[in-house]
Amino acid sequence: MPRPASDAPALQVADLRKSYGDREVLRGLSFDADRGRLTAVLGPNGVGKTTTIECCEGLRRPGGGTVEVLGHAVHRDGFDAALRARVGVMLQDGGLPLAPRAASVLAHVARLHRDPLDPASLLSRLGLTDVARTTVRRLSGGQRQRLALAAALVGRPELVFLDEPSAGLDVRARLAVWDLLRELRADGVSLVLTTHLMAEAEELADHVVVIDAGRVVAEGTPRELVGPDEVRVTVSPDDLSAVSAALDERLGRSWQVHPHRAWVSLVPAGSPDAGSLARVAQVLAEAGHPDAGVTSHRRTLEDAFLELTGHSFEGADR
Numbered sequence: 001m002p003r004p005a006s007d008a009p010a011l012q013v014a015d016l017r018k019s020y021g022d023r024e025v026l027r028g029l030s031f032d033a034d035r036g037r038l039t040a041v042l043g044p045n046g047v048g049k050t051t052t053i054e055c056c057e058g059l060r061r062p063g064g065g066t067v068e069v070l071g072h073a074v075h076r077d078g079f080d081a082a083l084r085a086r087v088g089v090m091l092q093d094g095g096l097p098l099a100p101r102a103a104s105v106l107a108h109v110a111r112l113h114r115d116p117l118d119p120a121s122l123l124s125r126l127g128l129t130d131v132a133r134t135t136v137r138r139l140s141g142g143q144r145q146r147l148a149l150a151a152a153l154v155g156r157p158e159l160v161f162l163d164e165p166s167a168g169l170d171v172r173a174r175l176a177v178w179d180l181l182r183e184l185r186a187d188g189v190s191l192v193l194t195t196h197l198m199a200e201a202e203e204l205a206d207h208v209v210v211i212d213a214g215r216v217v218a219e220g221t222p223r224e225l226v227g228p229d230e231v232r233v234t235v236s237p238d239d240l241s242a243v244s245a246a247l248d249e250r251l252g253r254s255w256q257v258h259p260h261r262a263w264v265s266l267v268p269a270g271s272p273d274a275g276s277l278a279r280v281a282q283v284l285a286e287a288g289h290p291d292a293g294v295t296s297h298r299r300t301l302e303d304a305f306l307e308l309t310g311h312s313f314e315g316a317d318r
Contacts, residue, residue, distance in 0.1 A: 008071055010035045010159045010190035011056060017064035018051055025051050026062065027214035033207070038181065038191040040205035042198075042301075044309050047211050049194045050092055050163060056192070057089050057161050070159055085113060088157035092164050092194075094148040096136050102147050103132035106154060113155035122150045125180060127173060141168040149177065153184070160184070162193035166200055178204060202226075202301040212309045225304045231266040231280050234293035240264070246287035247280070258307075265297070272296045 011033035018026040025048040033039035043049045054060040056067050058079030067074045072083050096105060106123060110116035123129050126146040131139060139147065145168050152160055165181070166174045174197075181204055185191060195201050201208055202222045209219045218225060235243045244259040247266060251257065256267040268276050277294055284292045 008035075008068075009033055010070060011039070011192055012068040013052070013056065013065070014067075015065035016052065016055060016062050016067065018048065018055065018060070018062045025214055026055075026065075028065070029211060029215055030065075031209045031216050031219060033190060033192045035190050036185065036188045037206040038185050038193065038204050039207045039209060040201040041192065041194045041209045041211065042201060042305060043211040048214055049211065052211070053161055053163050053192070053194060057087070059089075085155065086158045088152035088155060088160040090148050090152040090160070090162045090165060092167075094144045096144060096148055096151070098137040099135060101133050101135055102128060102139060102143075105136060105147065106150050109151045110154045115156060116154050117156060119150075119154060122154055125176070126150055127176060142170060142173055145169060146173060146177070149180075153180075157189065159190045159192070162191060164195060165193055166195065166197055174200075198300065198302040198305065208301070210305065210308050218304075218308050222301055225308075226299050226301055227304065228267055229272055229296065229298050231268065231272045231276055232293075232295050232297040233264040233266065233280065233284065234262065234295070235264065235289065237262065239289060239292070243284070243287070243289055243292060246289070247283060250283045250287065251280070260307075 009032040013032070014030050016026050016029040017024075029048075029052060031039075041049050041052065051060060055062045056069065056074070058069075058074050061075060066076070069079075069083065070086055100108075103119065103123065106119040110119045120129075123132055126149065128143060128146055128150070131143055136144060136147065145165065149162070149165055152162065165177055169177065178200070181191060185206075205222055207219065208222055208225055210217050210225070233243060233247070240259055240262075244257060244264050247255070247264060248257040251266070254269045258265045258267070266280060277296060281294050284290060284294065
């Protein structure tokens with residue numbers, strides 16, 4: 001039996017496909033975003049994160065697959081006015097008119113909704129009161145970002161799409177945005193965001209979706225993706241294969257050995273401790289590599305991302 005709409009995910013993406021000419025950007029991409037949770041979509045430059053979000057927002061028509069937003073089949077039934085009133089959208093480029101003043105833009109968006117938030121309070125919350133009478137054209141990049149976020153939130157949406165919400169923000173503004181997103185989630189708002197800040201995803205996300213080559217390559221909570229902490233052995237590239245083989249042979253099945261380009265990561269059965277480090281150092285000395293560096297390494301989402309995709313995480317993408 002299908003779940004009632006109130007129990008269904010806020011967003012369901014199934015077998016999503018999209019091409020630009022001969023270039024296939026999305027190749028059967030599927031994931032869900034649960035209600036009242038923050039879902040972060042991560043991926044290397046050029047893998048289609050923005051295309052995915054634009055298909056979900058009804059701004060771009062996919063070549064195949066389905067998108068359901070708040071139980072509404074977007075590309076079958078259309079993204080009508082009733083649905084738009086329930087969804088907030090913050091575009092990567094802001095999508096704001098340049099001539100009006102900041103306060104006027106937000107007041108206009110507020111008037112489009114039945115029960116909006118107070119625009120002045122929202123401007124204050126995002127540190128924009130001092131530039132409320134400044135035209136959008138004269139705002140800094142970070143100020144435009146915050147105004148675009150305010151426009152996405154002023155209508156009290158049930159679901160918010162945020163494409164790079166912290167891009168161009170200084171530390172103080174970024175933390176203010178993070179606090180606001182946490183409050184929205186606590187109030188039951190569903191959030192889907194793309195971000196180039198690993199710390200942002202690790203700090204805020206309940207669920208992370210990693211895409212590469214147009215498909216989902218991994219998903220889960222940040223903790224599930226990050227995995228346990230590890231011992232890291234730093235070696236020269238010439239010694240990498242020999243050191244990996246020696247560690248694999250001598251440490252036994254209670255350790256997982258993963259060679260990388262300039263180090264070997266080791267995951268013991270339990271969390272690494274002083275005894276773990278001493279054991280690895282002893283094995284290395286016995287194998288003829290006493291000078292290899294041995295450290296305890298607290299894994300991050302960036303570590304997991306690099307392992308899953310083999311790419312650094314920088315730049316905008318389609």
